[in-house]
Amino acid sequence: MNKQEAESWVAPHPPDGGACYRVLFWQTHAVCQQTFSVYKHEREAIVARMRDAGARGARGVLAEAQHQLQSLNRDICRQALAFCTRAQDMRVGELRAALRSDAGVLGYRLGNAAAEVWLELTDEAGVDDHVRRWQKALPDAVWCEERIVELVPLQEVVDMQRAAHAAGAECATEETTEVSDFCHTTVLLQEAVDALQASEGKVMVDVTLGGGGHSERLLQAGASVWGIDQDPQARAAARKRLAGYGEKLHVLAGNFREVKTLLHSHGVDEVDGVLADLGISSPQVDTAERGFSFMIEGPLDMRMNPALPRSAEDIVNEADEAELADILWQYGEERASRVIAHRIVQQREHGRITTTTQLANIINSVLPRKGRLHPATRSFQALRIAVNDELGALDELLSDGLSLLRSGGRMAIITFHSLEDRKVKHFFERVTKPEIDRPEWAQPRPNPEYSARSVTRKPVVPGEAELAANPRSRSAKLRVIEKL
Ligand SMILES: C[S@@+](CC[C@H](N)C(=O)[O-])C[C@H]1O[C@@H](n2cnc3c(N)ncnc32)[C@H](O)[C@@H]1O
Structure with a gap:
């Protein structure tokens, strides 16, 4: 991982079309308490708006609230993953191995104290079982009890793959070595x-x-x-x-x-x-x-x-x-x-x-x-x-x-x-x-x-x-x- 970015990985052949889960989980120290309570407060307010809009059949308001929720989630996700630019845990090797050996994982972004994972929908074990298994890879870590699970289009995984390739192309050096x-x-x-x-x-x-x-x-x-x-x-x-x-x-x-x-x-x-x-x-x-x-x-x-x-x-x-x-x-x-x-x-x-x-x-x-x-x-x-x-x-x-x-x-x-x-x-x-x-x-x-x-x-x-x-x-x- 370089200083600005978390590591990205995409399974060799992510399926086309459809949807998948996007899961974010992080160690408690990766997001400060205050930021997290502000996040929770805003999330509750948006979810209440969504419920209300759903009950009234107000589709436009519902779509807007969904969009707000997504960008709120993305913000907290960015903060958790950016933790690797500050204090670093650096024991990601074990977590990486657990993610890569999980057949349901389509891709991930991995910081030192957080992971954002794209997971196949078709799994019966349930997202929580997966997350528990991944967390076990770092048994001493203190994981936040909250996690974010969203249904997102599979296109996200494909986009991430493209971005990873583009970043790799920029990293050639005089020693022709990948430094990203x-x-x-x-x-x-x-x-x-x-x-x-x-x-x-x-x-x-x-x-x-x-x-x-x-x-x-x-x-x-x-x-x-x-x-x-x-x-x-x-x-x-x-x-x-x-x-x-x-x-x-x-x-x-x-x-x-x-x-x-x-x-x-x-x-x-x-x-x-x-x-x-x-x-x-x-x-x-x-x-x-x-x-x-x-x-x-x-x-x-x-x-x-x-x-x-x-x-x-x-x-x-x-x-x-x-x-x-x-x-x-x-x-x-x-x-x-x-x-x-x-x-x-x-x-x-x-x-x-x-x-x-x-x-x-x-x-x-x-x-x-x-x-x-x-x-x-x-x-x-x-x-x-x-x-x-x-x-x-x-x-x-x-x-x-x-x-x-x-x-x-x-x-x-x-x-x-x-x-x-x-x-x-x-x-x-x-x-x-x-x-x-x-x-x-x-x-x-x-x-x-x-x-x-x-x-x-x-x-x-x-x-x-x-x-x-x-x-x-x-x-x-x-x-x-x-x-x-
Ligand atoms: C622990 S890292 C050093 C990290 C560095 N102090 C920093 O802050 O980024 C050790 C480095 O020493 C190099 N190294 C180990 N033994 C060496 C040797 N005998 N001769 C030259 N380099 C060596 C390794 O390749 C590795 O990059």
Whole structure:
């Protein structure tokens, strides 16, 4: 989703002619209480007018009131869907999967806290049953008890399809990448940017440019930014978003493990700040074709850089059982790693495992769901880390990032799981200790790696407001050091 629009989707062959239901439902926080009570009040008044006109047989008045009701509904709908431009929930992946797997759904528009769905008329289960099922896809969300259901012409679905195509055509970029859907809520934005002390004249490198959220703030503070990302879609989105900053932004394609070489090749030997916001962006998770999510059917890919030679499908189908088990254990801390690896190897004798849900079902068959965590969560994390060699790249970034900093420069790293965080924590401890002590030594000795001071004694984590607005931030941890 981009900043202005909710995501639209239309089933491949919506039927011609006739009518369908149009359903709007939303999370309570997507429409403010006051707006909603004004809406309800106006709706009651219009419905009373309609009743009265119906009783009197006043067709003209009735038609006018119906028209008013429709535009009132459209307004509230627009407001609910526009919520994605303000605070963002961004857990729409699950809801999207539920809508797309519902055979009655002809199309939808989906914001972060609301959905507008066109539903076939012919369904006997009733609209409410459908809505309840869709809402279950986001079990923690607080849904508004009210919903709007209207009978509308099927032409609406066709019109939406046309509009979606037209928007897509406008989105081609120099990287020939679709950027209309790139919507990532930046995590620990203020905290990271404050920690880096960006200001006019400073040079920053954002090694995980993504949609450019952090970089935008660094640029606003007056710094110039070198933005690196290995994902062409992210680069295209960031370029588009930050186009107004002209020469102050330089976007580079590459892996952050090569940050030093990349900057050197552009004549940059020192910087004032290094920022990394590790992991994947929401558009990467939510795009079925990228294959990162076990909730959405897609090819088993998981490459952040589409040019990488080995995808998750290659690993799942070609690694031997011991290697598979090691990957699941080391990168996913999956206790059932051996059992899962064994089942994968058994299953692939019947044919290649090619999709995300195929793999998720295999894992589910040996590891039934307990609690809130989906049984495939750890295995998918493990495969993603292996495919992109995320931990190896992080090691190189930490040491090269520090060596790029000029005295007084800062490095800020945001992690999302314990394996990454442990690495950052240990590296930061190693370089911020003036001395090392060992039991076999008579006294502590100077630490040859000592070159920085710690800025954050404890990791900085998102506050309540951020957690409420963006639950995906829940495992984020920010650590910062300053070069001596
Ligand atoms: C969490 S997102 C960053 C979001 C960004 N801070 C923002 O506010 O929009 C992480 C990004 O880092 C990129 N990335 C992850 N590992 C990388 C690596 N080793 N080298 C280059 N880019 C990487 C991903 O492709 C993704 O776009």
